[in-house]
Amino acid sequence: MLGYILRRLVSVAVTFIVVSLIIFLMMHSIPGGPFDANDMPVSEAVRAKLMAQLGLDQPLYVQYFRYMWGVLHFDFGVPYQSPGETVLQLLSRAWVPSLVLGGLGVLIGAPLGILLGMAAALNRNSWIDYIASALATLGLTVPVFVTSMLLILIFAVWLNWLPASGWPDPERWILPVAAYAAIPLATYARYTRAAMLDTMSRQFVTVLRAKGLSERRIIFQHVLRNSAIPLVTVFLPMFIGTATGSIFVEAMFRVPGLGAYFVSSIEVRDYPLEMALMLMITFMYCIAYLLSDVVYALINPRIRIGGAE
Amino acid sequence: MPLVEIQDLKVRFRQYGGTIEAVRKISFSLDAGESLGIVGESGSGKSVSCAALLRLLPATADVTAAKLMLDDVDVLSARKGDMERLRGRAAAMIFQDPMSAFDPVFTIGHQISETIRAHRTVTKSAALKEARELLERVEIKNAADVLAYYPHQLSGGMLQRAMIAMALSCRPKVLIADEPTTALDVTIQAQILQLIKKVQAEFGMALIMITHDLGVIAETVDRVLVMYNGEVMEEGPVAQIFDAPRHDYTKRLLASLHTKFEPSRGDADAAPALQLRGLSKSFRIRRRRGLFTEYGAFDAVRDVDITLPHNRIVAVVGESGSGKTTTGLMAMRLTEASAGEILVDGKDISSLSPEAMRPYRKQMQIVFQDSYSALDPMMTLTEIIAEPLVIHRIGTPRERTEKALAWLERVGLDRSFGSRYAHELSGGQRQRVAIARALILEPKILVADEPTSALDVTVKAQIITLLKDLQAELGLSMLFISHDLSTVKSLTDSVVVMYRGRVVEEAPTERIFADPRHPYTRALLDAVPATNPRDKRERSFLSAEEISAATPRMTVIQTGLAPHPDPQLVTIAPGHRVEAIVTA
Structure with missing residues (x-):
């Protein structure tokens, strides 16, 4: 197991380097730069000075290695959009709202989705199943900005129960968290229903019944444990996807989160921030998949304990 | 008061667009300690009846009966909790596929002890101790270890x-x-049947043996129920069923045990149609060691020589893992051999390019075991059968279709089947289509890889007859791969026995049945179930250790040959070779 984790960490490092190269090259291959004349009307001399100051006059490979050398020392540079702070400061400031709201969305949505999926699977083809499936389909098909608008319209405008903005006080969190929760809830409801139905159709469940085990024990010990195996693996990647903020949800609820920077850093050619965001996401996904695979192996004896005698 | 009493049981499955009558009307009873066999083909309702007795059927099943009693409890009206108490204690079940009968994420010990604890209040450790004793009683030697094993760590037999x-x-x-x-x-199979009989006697239980295999019935039960299409055809003591069957279906079933064929007539002098020389296959296995990967080799097939004369049927017999299927695939060049030659009419095809192989592909065809996955579900039967003609650019589309339809008839299906799809057919019908597809190019060599092992007995007999008839008509040379010695006995001219990737014995069919020399061949023959209850016998098995040992017992032979420490294939009679250790 340890050897496996080590090998995976090596592959994470390789992925990291490859992705950083691709992003860096793509970023610079888009025509234009941060100090183009129409965006920033400064004199030629000032622009040259600025470029030199930021190292943008150097050949690309020098820029790349400089940046990556910095990354190794946790120096991600200074964002062009907000020169008063470092990229790290900006990230740690802006990520908090995203992490709180998105994270809560997953932590609330996923368990609810599992419960909904279980209820659907245990009452297959009943009205519970149909309602659960309809909810799950809605959650997956309705775009999150529509969900957000509906939530604002209903709970803030019509009912006037909750504020329309989503930060900073906890009572303001409710609506954006609900918007974030929709997708994990829907995904988990579908996955859980499918996994449980699949497990329940397997022969060993008939055997468990034939042994005289109670239905409750069969469901809660055997069916759930087997169904959990595929569910565990989707959790972490989903958490990371959601907890890094959605530009739509954050724009709707005026949350000063990370989401907006994903777009703005590309728009204004904020190279250091863009690189930092992409590397961060890459790194987190790599680790998330690594952890998922480790957990998968731990709960699945077929992987944990190798082959047949 | 009988232990089980079933009167006028009917089971219907509701499904989209109607209902299916799985059990039409059956009645039987079983006394304590009695052994009852229920024999019938798939879909005859034999399993469904027993599942109904424990109320294990899905909610889509409608079960009605005048009487459905198990151990004095009315199963139809019993409450859920009462049913749970009844299951496992009044009646316990064992199932076909042990691999899928255990929950993969719990240990064997857990699953046995949880059963004990579901019915009795005992501590976990007491239940585990009992589980261990039970494992010992079913002759598992390392019972303490097995308790901690997960299902995937054990073989099917274990x-x-x-x-x-x-x-x-x-x-x-x-x-x-x-x-x-x-x-x-x-x-x-033979060991498990013997074990079931043993524990039945030791625990004084009654037994209901559900099977499609009359041999299993002959070995294990006193009374037989023959089922067909959801109804009981015939019921009686086992000897009466075998010796004086009354119903036509029973007679057909019995006849399928004793199919006889004319031996095929080949020309022994001519060059063989297919000759495998020193054929080997080793698979590379990866083993992880920390950051590095080590490679090992697994020899699936080792140095196999097989000769298939023109117009003959040669059986390749062995159990799972013996390398027989790999050998067949290599002979067809569907799997590349690691070493060795494949001679077709004396020409080595083992290293021909795909282009150069084309004319040979036309002469060599294969029929697989699983007819369902061997037929493209998106193609009509005509398209499937005509496809080889398309590949080899033979005839116009109209001629191809006509020929495909003619072949449908030739394999015993109506021409109207041509526009159907594979899923509309039964297993036997699908296998007929697969045979038609293989033979439409009129090949010289046919490899039949367990073509009947997924089929019901009567259907199996029909398919074997069809293959034999076509073989004689077309003068085919056929390699018949099988694990089933009883099929081989009536069909083939000679038998090659494979064990752990090697040929351990080879002889004309009569000879191998009359005078098997290799201990493994003897064990195989000994394991074949009796075809009549009168022939039941005690068996001597290769022990578990011998089965798992890398080299099984060898016959030690004294010949004029030079002594050799490794086992050699030694010719002991014309056409009869056996692997043995040659001593001085």
């Missing part, structure tokens, strides 16, 4: 033993065995 131990754990009054050996190799 798992079926553990399954029996689990079934015994609540001292059931009747053991219902639903095709308990169908998924197992012949030698393992």
